[in-house]
Amino acid sequence: MKLTIKVKTNAKENRVENTADGGWRVLVKAPPQEGRANEAVIEALAGHFRVPKSRIAIIGGFKSKTKVVRVGACEC
Numbered sequence: 001m002k003l004t005i006k007v008k009t010n011a012k013e014n015r016v017e018n019t020a021d022g023g024w025r026v027l028v029k030a031p032p033q034e035g036r037a038n039e040a041v042i043e044a045l046a047g048h049f050r051v052p053k054s055r056i057a058i059i060g061g062f063k064s065k066t067k068v069v070r071v072g073a074c075e076c
Contacts, residue, residue, distance in 0.1 A: 006026070028040035
């Protein structure tokens with residue numbers, strides 16, 4: 001499944017939440033430097049959806065607050 005998410009960095013805690021418009025927002029403690037926030041987003045989503053981190057991939061928006069993420073089956 002593909003999700004479009006909005007990321008908030010430097011938050012008080014790592015958390016995944018639904019927004020009022022049906023979208024997803026991921027809050028992470030990590031700063032947006034050297035890919036730390038992207039790694040934290042993957043960890044937060046893996047915990048929320050209860051899947052291994054290897055099943056989460058950022059496929060768009062690597063340097064943006066709005067990202068496209070694939071959750072679930074791999075593209076083998």
